[in-house]
Amino acid sequence: MGPLSREAWAQRLGAFRASPSAFMASPEGEDLGRDLLSELRSEKLSEQTKVSLLALSLEYPAQLWPDAATAEAAATSLLDTLVLLPPRPSALRRPLLLAATTALAAGDALGPTSGASRRLLPLLLGLASGRDLGRGFGPASEQRPLQATACECLRELESCKPGLLGGCLGLFRGLLGQEGPVQPLSLLLALALRNTLVIQARARAGLQGLLVAGDTPTAGGPWNWALAEEGDAHLQPQAPSWPAAEEEECGLAVLEPNPEEARELRAAVAQLLDSSYLLTPVAQAQLLWLLGWALRGLRGQPPVLFKPQLVRLLGTAQLTLLHALLALKAAFGEALFTAQDEALLLRRLTLAAQHPALPLPTHLFYLHCLLNFPENWPLGPTGEEAAPLLLAPRLCRGLLPSLLHDPMALLARLHLLCLLCAEDEEKEEKGQDWSPRQYLEELLVGLRQRAALDGGPQALATLCFQASYLVVHCLATQPAVLTPLTHGLARLYRTRPALAPHFVDLLDRVGPELGEPLRAVLRQEVVSRPGRDEALRWHLQILAKVADGNAPSATLSFLQAEAAHCTDWGLQQALLQVCRALLRAGVGEGLADLLQALARQLEDPDGRDHARLYYILLAHLAGPKLGVALGPSLAAPALTSSLVAENQGFAAVLMVQEAPAPIRLSVGPRQAAGAVPVLRLRVEVLEPVYSLELRFRVEGQLYAPLGAIHVPCLLPGRPCRPLLLPLQPRHPAPTQLGVRALYTTPAGLTCHAHLPPLPVNFADLFLPFPQAPDGDKQGFFEELWDSCLPKGTESRLWCPLGPQGLEALVSCHLEPFVVVAQPPTSYHVAIRLPPDSRLLLRLEAAQVDGVPVALRTDDWAVLPLAGDYLRGLSAAV
């Protein structure tokens, strides 16, 4: 783009300022940074225009030169422009220095590898030292302002890169002692000193003579980046500007300078403080914050150095100075402020918070300071607003609220009044004419009167509710305050039902102390006064909030009476919202009739549908489930459409969700008894599970279908009795059971999960025979033995024995089925296999490593299973 005229630039800058992001996104934005730099050297543009270009670069370097490389190039270009200026007075030198500094600091380009940094730093230091830098740097008349500007630039660089100027402390001290400009040098020295102390303390290093004027970087010489590298990691948020009580907390390590260093340090601080009256008040305040912070972590540096300044500071009305004083108070506590000093400071603060000569924002800030006053010996919990101990109620008289105050002042003062009332409660009732509590009550009455004004501004209503909230927040335990407040609010609602949204909001925010009684009186207020149509929508809004299981019949009759007046969609929806609230509260009786009536009678089809839906839900869902179904939607964030949101809620709640199983199921030890085999299932859960239903499915047609098992509630870590699952085999064969679980989560969702299949082993089906009636066991066994043939089969096999021998094997696996036993060598075993098979075993003449088994069964199919079973026994012992 060619050179632009002044007007064209003005237009371009205007367009940029209107919306920098839009401008930079447009094709015009691409070249702006480059054009700006080149135009600075144009001879056609006036200095004033160039200053406005530089002003832009001071504000938006990140947009003009978005990365470190372009920022570096820009800074270099700006420095070149500066050097090329003719030696006559120019308004450009100062902004050029500022712009180069800004470009480097904001563009992340400042560092040892940056050529521009290596040029800028010595240049600034030279200017700050008042050295003659040659004719290129302007006439003598400009030296003084440039010296101050250079100090400001250095200070900004030090702020962005702590430790950068650690090597220049001695130089700055020397300059301050001579004829340098006091304010820029003082602030620069204080900042560099603070940063150096912090960095050295962290590194557990001393001051290393940094305070004594010595080798300072000279023009062209190498800059010492060591401290800055050290400090770079420390522009971290862990050091709060408000010194906390515990030093560890803020990460400020404690530095112990040696006596020599301590003396130098004291001298430097005293030098700064002694000339501080020459600084503007805001600069004095900065100096105090910096020095306070610097000395805080130092051992053996009593803060008495500050003492001479205190009286002067206490007398002023200047906000920054009093604030800095409070910072010193917080930093040093009793070491700097005796109890009397503390009391005096508190009094000054109290009077400043109400002094008629000061503006409102100042009053409010001082009030905040009072409630967060850094006491020497605080009693209450930290971090909570409280009236300081020394602030006697008598001192607060002038700080109490009245209706004539601005809303913010009223709320701030009201908070103080509440704190006083809370204290008052702790003491005896003193029988005073006007206790703070009475005054509070009167004030709230006044606020409600104003909120009740028909057509009054929203702000008045908001103020009344904010005040009520604040009072409840502070005085929730005082029925003497809450009772009149509750009734007062009810009266307010009666006068101005249009405040319903405020009431709903208040009910949402306050605890049960006010919430419960307020609900009750509001419900009463609404249902006892039917038939006022303009307020109907507000009444319905309130009822939807306050309707619960209490006195539902009055609410229902109100709704029945008002249903006819609900002619438009909005009112019908509001009416249905109340029904919904009643549904959630578990009101059944009467509500079904109302919903049915609404489903017929409402004009709007949407309303009818809703009523029908609610009716169906009421008829089909049990109470708790209904509560969850109608509760706030868990599935999705709030959507704009109530219908969609509501349906999403239903969908989530009424549908069964697929979920990973929080349940573990296993088969426990069996107990062979009874008419059918029964599996004893052990169950463990990872999270609470309600209304658990376990469903089982058998592969193929081996067993009859199995019944489900129901468990009302299972909790993790709480043992549960084994669940019994009776099996009805159609064939005596092992199988696998497919298992599914249906359950309700604590959030009320119904979930469905597939569990790993459960194996049913062959041995799980074993049942003993009923005992022979006459005790002739041998005869009984022989009878069974004989009955197997000819229908069945006989087989012999070798059952290997483990080291424990036959006795152990039998007692472990076959005990319930032994009919005749001659331990340790001979056992006759009879096993019933439902539905109607038998398996008979003769284990006789056991040897060391095994026992020969003769077996008979009346079911051919059983034979291979029995063989596998017997051969597997020894391994299973």
Added chain:
Amino acid sequence: MAQRAVWLISHEPGTPLCGTVRFSRRYPTVEKRAKVFNGTSYVPIPEDGPFLKALLFELRLLDDDKDFVASRDSCSHINKTSVYGLLVGGGELWPVVAFLKNNMIYACVPLVEQTLSPRPPLISISGISQSFELLFGIQDFLYLGQKNDTELNTKLNQLPDLLLQACPFGTLLDANLQNSLDNINFASVTHPQKQPAWKVGTYKGKPQVSISITEKVKSMQYDKQDIADTWQVVGAVTCKCDLEGIMPNVTISLSLPTNGSPLQDILVHPCVTSLDSAILTSSSIDAVDDSAFSGPYKFPFTPPLESFNLCYYTSQVPVPPILGFYQMKEEEIQVKITVNLKLHESVKNNFEFCEARIPFYNRGPITHVECKVSFGQLEVFREKSLLIWIIGQKFPKSMEISLSGTVTFGAKSHEKQPFDEICIGGTAYLKLHFRILDYTLTGCYADQHSVQVFASGKPKISTHRKLISSDYYIWNSKAPAPVTYGSLLL
């Protein structure tokens, strides 16, 4: 302690945006630090458009504040200071220091050198008080001596250059912007050693010192048995010292006559070099007794070049200058009023002006007035529903004057007639406006001979005094009236 950005926004109700950004300035190097310090809680400074919208919404300055909006009107959204959180770009920008004055919104965002979540208390943020000083400084610059919009625009146009001087990198160097302006103009003067930063250049010319004491008296009078009347004097001492030399020392003593009321709650200008502890501790918080320090109040200081407020004080005089009662009774569409005012004999009966304004809020326009005054004249402003009783320069010899009669009102129409949130029903007031020259209620004066000046040449010393009424209310004694806690402690 530094500022991330500063804005001036004119509030223009009725326009589509309800306001215009008149000036804004961002500080990118501070912004960079904010990003590091605030960490994950960092919210960048928005562009002017979104900022304007969010700020006006939060300050309730948009025209559509009729409906309840939870993010602004919720009862738990309580602001007790002029510091706000603004919802912009999905985050909450905090702390935004902002206030409205003369239809101009002053706003800035200070750097917080730590994480913003949880929010640290404001007292712990060094930049907060600096924000206020910067905004107050801009406000003073724009409005001191400013007469019209053209002048305001000129001053607004000067602001970028001034902030380049007073706040080049976001750290405020001088809240007195006029100083910075002079600094630009004085740039060619070589500064001698130890020049205070708050004093640009030196004065050359005839030495003179001018001291003026302005006292404002406020009062709330109820004429009721159980509610005490209250009144208070607030004084401001303004100085202009045209003296040669870099650091001339001046001591001004304020004196009281033997029966004068002690000065309390004294706040001094930062140029005052030392303060007697009796001055520091005399405060209205404590009960006054005869042993209270009653001067002379000595203020040694090194004056700046410009006119400045040397000190402020309050005082509790034994009686209000004018004591009165106001009785108003509603009778259907008309009200019956009786007013009685009595000037205290000790007060100088020589006013620059004195008048009583009797407004009628939340009613229709005045249709008929039938009133009799014992002294002065009555003016009727029908549309404004206002009566002004012009008392003039002197009270009559009896020192007591009265007004009585009836006022009839027409039908109320919401738009035109004045609304007031306090004057509901019978609650009503009259407000006194008066000014007395060369007089203070406390008796406080600066004796020319007690002014000590340590500078070359004998300066001409001039002193001025005046008393002005301010918030001087007399409430209708026949109806409830808003009270302060102090009024209840009889």
